[in-house]
Amino acid sequence: MVEILEESKGKDGRRILKVAKENLIALMANLKDQGFDHLSLITGVDRKDRLEVVYHVHSMKKNEYIVVKTETLDERVPSLTSLYSSANWDEREQYDLMGIIFEGHPNLKRMFLPENWAGHPLRKNYDLQKVQYINMDENGEDYATFDSGDGW
Amino acid sequence: MTEITKSKDFGNGWVELNIGPQHPSTHGVLRLKVKLDGEIIREVEPVIGYLHRNAEKICELDYYCDSLIYFDRMDYVGAMNMEVGYLEAAEKLLGIPPPERVQWIRVIMAELSRIAAHLVWAGAFGLDLGMLTPFFYCFIEREKILRIFTETCGTRQETNYMSIGGVYQDFNDKIVYDIEEFIEQFPKKLGVIFDAYVKNDIFISRNKGIGILEPEVAIDYGVTGPMLRASGIDYDVRKAEPYLVYDKVNFDIPVSYKKDNLARFLVRFEEMRQSIKIIQQAIKKIPDGPYFNPKAKKSLMIRLRGEGETYARTESPKGEFGVYLVGDGGVKPYRVRVRSPSFKNLSILPVLAKDVMIADLVAISGTIDLVFGEVDR
Numbered sequence: 001m002v003e004i005l006e007e008s009k010g011k012d013g014r015r016i017l018k019v020a021k022e023n024l025i026a027l028m029a030n031l032k033d034q035g036f037d038h039l040s041l042i043t044g045v046d047r048k049d050r051l052e053v054v055y056h057v058h059s060m061k062k063n064e065y066i067v068v069k070t071e072t073l074d075e076r077v078p079s080l081t082s083l084y085s086s087a088n089w090d091e092r093e094q095y096d097l098m099g100i101i102f103e104g105h106p107n108l109k110r111m112f113l114p115e116n117w118a119g120h121p122l123r124k125n126y127d128l129q130k131v132q133y134i135n136m137d138e139n140g141e142d143y144a145t146f147d148s149g150d151g152w
Numbered sequence: 153m154t155e156i157t158k159s160k161d162f163g164n165g166w167v168e169l170n171i172g173p174q175h176p177s178t179h180g181v182l183r184l185k186v187k188l189d190g191e192i193i194r195e196v197e198p199v200i201g202y203l204h205r206n207a208e209k210i211c212e213l214d215y216y217c218d219s220l221i222y223f224d225r226m227d228y229v230g231a232m233n234m235e236v237g238y239l240e241a242a243e244k245l246l247g248i249p250p251p252e253r254v255q256w257i258r259v260i261m262a263e264l265s266r267i268a269a270h271l272v273w274a275g276a277f278g279l280d281l282g283m284l285t286p287f288f289y290c291f292i293e294r295e296k297i298l299r300i301f302t303e304t305c306g307t308r309q310e311t312n313y314m315s316i317g318g319v320y321q322d323f324n325d326k327i328v329y330d331i332e333e334f335i336e337q338f339p340k341k342l343g344v345i346f347d348a349y350v351k352n353d354i355f356i357s358r359n360k361g362i363g364i365l366e367p368e369v370a371i372d373y374g375v376t377g378p379m380l381r382a383s384g385i386d387y388d389v390r391k392a393e394p395y396l397v398y399d400k401v402n403f404d405i406p407v408s409y410k411k412d413n414l415a416r417f418l419v420r421f422e423e424m425r426q427s428i429k430i431i432q433q434a435i436k437k438i439p440d441g442p443y444f445n446p447k448a449k450k451s452l453m454i455r456l457r458g459e460g461e462t463y464a465r466t467e468s469p470k471g472e473f474g475v476y477l478v479g480d481g482g483v484k485p486y487r488v489r490v491r492s493p494s495f496k497n498l499s500i501l502p503v504l505a506k507d508v509m510i511a512d513l514v515a516i517s518g519t520i521d522l523v524f525g526e527v528d529r
Contacts, residue, residue, distance in 0.1 A: 011460040012244055038371050041463075043476055043489040056463060056476070056491075060371060060385065063392050067463070086374030089499045097206070112201030112528060121206050140170060 002027040039084035044098035079105040097122040114142040180524030203528040211488040224310040232265035233468040240464035241475040248317040253441040263427040269469035280518040286348040318444025359413035363516040374496040377471025382415035389467040416519040
């Protein structure tokens, strides 16, 4: 049995389970066995002192949603790509915008922004005043730059 | 333009082809890196982000009532459905339920918007396969819906019609008359459009048996909406977790077990007929009453505070549209997260387009129904 740190109910009536990140894979594998075959959404929430990762899992047959939460202090959580294929792009997006490193992801590249973009925009301490410009190199790959003369 | 950017040596005679981002058949700004073995596709890698505006961050910097316009611009062909999706979450978080009349108005507008979105898809999908004529038929019908939208809220596409706890303007007699007139003549016109597609042998042979999507794979990748229903799973959020007044109207979920491109086409056309059925019932049942919740007065709107978290899911034309809101008790949301169905549906493309001919890639990516405002957000 997986140790659940806390169980509560959200404002919308969905069950919220809180686990330590070491137990995340075990809990998700357990849920998948119970019929929760659809990983709907992965969300990173910046709580300033720590990062929270929220998983919305859905069972098509039972028509039930469960919210699984875990926390991390060092930006790292285990990747769920081995269990759900839909985790692949969601984790890449959260890595891109929130800066969460999913350990064990086969292709952890940025989803939307160029690879060398400075910072992760959804973090609370992201500096919105710093303008970055995007340009394209000879190979057709995008890159970001602080030099306004280089970008467009 | 489609062009061979470089022909790297992969050791087995493969050629790398770059399609997009500015290409007529990629429905916006999708870029595909394709590895070709002769005419057979061996690998596809979608590259997205060309329309990325980070709406989630912008919403965090705005009041609850202001975020709505960024949702209009996500799925810009079905804007009403996006508004319904956001308001489902926001009203739950803020504790301001809409009155009964508003719920019926929202259902009517959402279904009209769904028809408009499917008509745009049908027209554009015909263009992908080289059929120009049905495109005009589709857009003539869509224009009638947009005229109803103009009458109700003053704009055509990015409507910004609904607001927290209500709608911007009540239905008057002319709008009701316009809607009744539209739903009366539309099924016949839809039949004409439908025939223009399915009586074309080239259209059938380019879609039948192409792009088979197995239901287990679809669920594993998080595919929802008409794509999932065309794979034989009758999952529709309007039935599975009814929001607004969808539990008070009678309609069916079209399901196909053929799993191919043609099945997805047929499911979308049947959905339009079901939407008409919903509007027919709703326009008769719509009750009298206020068109906004008095708790959400315009002067108090920016002072609304939300605490806790909600996740609301709705059925957009593309699939399950989810909005996850976290509030910290302030006047602005702490975190906004959007589950965009197009984004999930696009992630299946590398699976669907493996080992098919290059010409089928356009047909397959056409049936996914991509809108890039929503994929990139």
